[in-house]
Amino acid sequence: xxxxxxxxxxxxxxxxxxxxxxxxxxxxxxxxxxxxxxxxxxxxxxxxxxxxxxxxxxxxxxxxxxxxxxxxxxxxxxxxxxxxxxxxxxxxxxxxxxxxxxxxxxxxxxxxxxxxxxxxxxxxxxxxxxxxxxxxxxxxxxxxxxxxxxxx
Numbered sequence: 001x002x003x004x005x006x007x008x009x010x011x012x013x014x015x016x017x018x019x020x021x022x023x024x025x026x027x028x029x030x031x032x033x034x035x036x037x038x039x040x041x042x043x044x045x046x047x048x049x050x051x052x053x054x055x056x057x058x059x060x061x062x063x064x065x066x067x068x069x070x071x072x073x074x075x076x077x078x079x080x081x082x083x084x085x086x087x088x089x090x091x092x093x094x095x096x097x098x099x100x101x102x103x104x105x106x107x108x109x110x111x112x113x114x115x116x117x118x119x120x121x122x123x124x125x126x127x128x129x130x131x132x133x134x135x136x137x138x139x140x141x142x143x144x145x146x147x148x149x150x151x152x
Contacts, residue, residue, distance in 0.1 A: 028068055028078040037084055038092065048087065049077060063091060 029037075035045050050064035056073060060066055065087045067077040088094045 028080060029084065030079075031077055034065070034079055034084055038088055048091075051077070065091075 031042065031045055035042050038045065040048075045065070048065040050058055050061045050066045052058045057069055065079065066083055067079055070077075
């Protein structure tokens, strides 16, 4: 049996072959991804999960699948890929934990942010070529413009 926590678990070399894309394990995964990774039913995943109706964030339980911190009872359960891999290896006794690191698809938001970043670099280059130093601290410029307004 092979558990495949998606997007970023960086286990030891003996545990996994990790794609050296440099991604960190920042992305959290939901119940559906955990279900696919563990090859278990949705009901099983909920049974494995460390939850308590009286306590929103129960303390860490090494025998359970521990979700990330939630601020509201209605928030969906989210899991760190490292925790899913730990649970598969230590609790379910899955011998071989194979990790597949997937690059997220290039979204419209990422494209827009890349365009904005490129424009900001061009503006900085134009300012540098015109002899104007871009200010790291804009408070001095703000104070100067305030003085000009009050004098007028």
